[in-house]
Amino acid sequence: MAQTRGLFDDEADETLGGGRGRQRLGEHAWVLRGFALPDIEALLAGVKAVLLAAPLRQMHTPGGLPMSVSTSNCGRLGWVSDRAGYRYVARDPLTGRDWPALPAAFERLAREAAAAAGFDGFVPDACLINRYMPGARMSLHQDRNERDMGAPIVSVSLGMPAIFLFGGHARADRATRIPLLHGDVAVWGGVDRLRFHGILPLKAVPHPRVGERRFNLTFRRAG
Ligand SMILES: O=C(O)CCC(=O)C(=O)O
Numbered sequence: 001m002a003q004t005r006g007l008f009d010d011e012a013d014e015t016l017g018g019g020r021g022r023q024r025l026g027e028h029a030w031v032l033r034g035f036a037l038p039d040i041e042a043l044l045a046g047v048k049a050v051l052l053a054a055p056l057r058q059m060h061t062p063g064g065l066p067m068s069v070s071t072s073n074c075g076r077l078g079w080v081s082d083r084a085g086y087r088y089v090a091r092d093p094l095t096g097r098d099w100p101a102l103p104a105a106f107e108r109l110a111r112e113a114a115a116a117a118g119f120d121g122f123v124p125d126a127c128l129i130n131r132y133m134p135g136a137r138m139s140l141h142q143d144r145n146e147r148d149m150g151a152p153i154v155s156v157s158l159g160m161p162a163i164f165l166f167g168g169h170a171r172a173d174r175a176t177r178i179p180l181l182h183g184d185v186a187v188w189g190g191v192d193r194l195r196f197h198g199i200l201p202l203k204a205v206p207h208p209r210v211g212e213r214r215f216n217l218t219f220r221r222a223g
């Protein structure tokens, strides 16, 4: 019987090499399995350096509720949330200084992952760092505070595993559950750029290198 490839099939992709695969989540949406593994130490060093200059903090939703993740940013613009709403700002409100620059390893990985998913020429100007402890989650939302919807989202997972929810264009659309492991990179753009997505509450499954934490690096073209 003839086999056809459709959405949600796992695909081996020669160009990624090393037995790494990619999983299709939509027409323009992929999980690149283990794509960040060769760069893990540089990425973790980058996270450490950024968080020394721009410490993690718990932001509040515009409605006043504390988010369960702690966050920081690097790059020209940083995403913040408070009573005034969600927006990008050039200065860290906590320190009054510019956000730390994107570490070179961050920028290169984001560019290469975007290209591997079919988005050539991605130059991120914002990297949101989310730190999840056990029980932390992110409810279904769209990333829609960016000016340039032509650029994809590149999202890197480090540390404890998480279940990613990838839904449709309406909040009530059924969401697929996709495990995201240490080193996986999710990329979505094009017709999938505004799909609802989120993270289920994290289970306490300590990671041998990173411990009882998950870091998510979300690269965007914000300005
Ligand atoms: O933690 C993740 O994998 C997703 C984070 C996310 O969707 C966001 O920060 O907008």
Ligand SMILES: [Fe+2]
Pocket (backbone or CB within 6 Å): 141, 142, 143, 197
């Ligand atoms: Fe998001």
